[in-house]
Amino acid sequence: MRKNTGRTRLMLLFLLIMALLVTACGAGGNNANTKADTSQENNQEGNSPASGDTGTAAGEKVKLKFTFWGSPQEKQAVEDAIKAFEAKNPNVTIDSIHIPGTDFLQKLNAMIAGNEAPDLSYSAAWKLKMGEEGLIYNFFDLMKEDPSIKKEDYLQYAWWNWDTDKSAGPYQASVVPSLMYNADLFKEAGVELPPTKAEEAWQWDEFVETAKKLTLDRNGKHPDDPGFDPKNIKQYGVKFSLSWLSYMPLVLSNGGDYLTEDGKEFGLSKPEATEAIQKIADLINVYHVAPSPVQASSIPAPATALQSRKVAMVIDGSWNHLDLSKANINWGVGVLPVLKDYKTFFLGGSLIIFKSSKHPKEAWEFSKFLTDPENVLELHQGLWMPQLKQWYEDPKLVDSWANEELPGRPAGFQDAVMRSTYEHAEPSAENNVRNFVEIDAAVTAGLDQVWLGTKTAAEAMKEVEAKVKPLVKGTYLK
Template sequence: MIRKRLRTLSLLTALSLSLVSVVTACGSNENGNSGSSASSSSPSATTSGAMGSKENVKLKFTYWGSPQEKKAIEDAIKAFEKQNPNVKIEGLHIPGDDFLQKLNAMVAGNEAPDISYSGSWKLKMGEEGLIYNFNDLMKDDPSIKKDDYLTYAWWNWDKDKSAGPFQASVTPSLMYNADMFKDAGVNPPPTKAEDAWTWDEFVAVAKKLTIDQNGKHPDDPGFDSKNIKQYGVKYSLGWNGYMPLVLSNGGDYLSADGTEFGLSKPEATAAIQKIADLINVDHVAPSPVQASSIPAPATALQSKKVAMVVDGSWNHLDLSKTKLNWGVGVLPILKDYKTFFHGGSLVIFKSTKHPKEAWEFSKFLTDPNNVLEMHQGLWMPQLKKWYEDPALIKKWASEELPGRPAGFQEAVMKSTYEHEVPSPENNVKNFVEIDAAVGPALDQVWLGKKTAEQAMKEIESKVKPFVKGTYLK
């Protein structure tokens, strides 16, 4: 299923909403007060002991991630415990697809973690008073300043109420098999935003890299689109795949004033249709059905099933573990180069008995120095100085690192930092509810059963009640 994981998340979000009233009643702090009653409290006001005291503290921390991420988090926990001998962290690794369901069960059973990874559903938890407002946490801590973070790295549920900044960042990325380009006699993707391929140039390259079982390309007479041996590109069909192109064409998820559904506008539908045409007209990308038999990006590139992949930068870690000769380029454009960072944030539940220690652990995990290995392949920093200070850039973006191929600093780091706009996920109010309608509608577009214009116009009335503007602009 194209949208299996996102649909599951939407379903689980609905479960989250149904549990909210139970959770609010069950969550309590050490004084026996309900979680929502502490909405203005900061850790310094509620904690019974400061960091470094003799009091023994145990924190429960829930998170997801790959085996590499799990190991990096375990190492970070050990490092934090070494610095803070009186604090013990119980790390609970939960697979992503099961995460929200299990977290809801824990919270409803009055066993909420102290601190947790989170998805977009955190905003509803914030509205219900279940988690701390990050702005309150910053008031008593001069070491944290909002201006230190990426401009749009914030998860807000109201104007002055935030679930925090990204714990770490990721971004849409074009990755490719360098040997396949060399064998085809094609120049690799450009690495500078000002040199980005136009969409027509991108399609032309993808055609040269697409081969059927008889060795023919899409523009060759007799090309067999039903029996393709090698695809030019595999394009992510989720919002993180199509939104950079929508933005590049002057469109957006919502209208500029936030009052209308932007994906039904001509600038957006034209961009979405271009991606669908890669599958159904140009025959350079696999259909959703065909894509189901193609491995994950790193394996797909290594096996030469595809020559390019447009997907999340988190795939760089898996690519770094292969012996593949791979590279990265800037995304193709229609008009202007635009992209975004996105990522989750750490949330602290108000039911914790040790908010001060949870706050310190949160700060520890969001400092790239403490999880540097993950910032050298899987993650990107969320603090501006890591994009501006040469010494810090060298730590995580040096192209001598396995997860940072030649061109990374221009194609991924610089192009995103200099051309970022808000990600719809943490900017659009009611994004989860809107995306739950958009996803299935776009499935019909990817399958060639409807045009993008038809599909988006059909759901306009359905999503209209959820269109309530944005948080970050």
């Protein structure tokens, strides 16, 4: 009976997500608030990995299906961690399925529709809808039955909740917005390297002037030079990811937020937010120190972009540090530029366990293994950052993953990335704002026009505000 119910709900979720993807930019807000049938969810209660109801006899061979994404370097590191887990748990085999991030949800949906959902998986913001539909385990319930896991041990804002007492778990590991640069290009331009301490962060005007000095057209001219050709730029001063990951630190720095403080209004349409977003757009359309979306499409991923000298600085996710450590490049990290106060955030996915799993106990044990920095230290020495507070406070633990002699930890990392985030973290919009997936789809579409220079940030976000008003339902963590 439980098996059939799980399949039905998996199919319902697949249809729901597909509907959301189609209507996210329009007036499809009603679908975003669809709730699972309460009686169905109650039928799933009590089916906990720690309850012993696993259907697995002692010593029986178990195979877990695990889906994940990541660069080639991340893939290798995860596979190494899987081998370590299997060595400690010889009765468990992990069938790992690596799916590129751009195709992940589509392929996961196909697996769900075919009644072949994995036992556990990497996940993004869409996991909260799965939680509301009762398809994944509530992490808070699992914690009650496993005293080795305590909420207070984790970073304050590291939780993915779909309700007050229902969570898809803490971050599997943390990543942060990061400013990365090619040190050789700074030297050639005679420009000082980016500061590494939050209290010394560039004010916005300083950042813009630095980006100008690092921008060159085909004739070697800078944006302020007579005869500069903005249509033929060979080296940009900076490249942003043009997503919430890159613009939200500046919005927060300027006193804005994704929603208003009371959670009742769309915050990105307020002056503090639109001013910050407009400043990023001006880097593209006024100062010509950053590529437009069209120009950026021909510029490779951050590590390759810096290595190829197409850009001098990149503001993107810290997961790129691993790729940079493998590239032949003299690189470094600095703190983010600010408008007023230094603000940033941790972000990261969580490992979700599907209730359709036939081996939830083993899935829970693998989830704990993969999220314990001690077991996957290699991943925390260039790709990930810990999600447990003691790894930022205990000098010995800090040295084990943030030592600046490690390949993925350049000089200045502890100040520019670790401390600046740990001491100035706000909730990430992705795991704090209710209905974020649907709202952000509309925001992203609206910002396309801002990056292209066809609308101001104030104009575009005012239009988005009208579209997303029915979806604004407050926050989870603050």
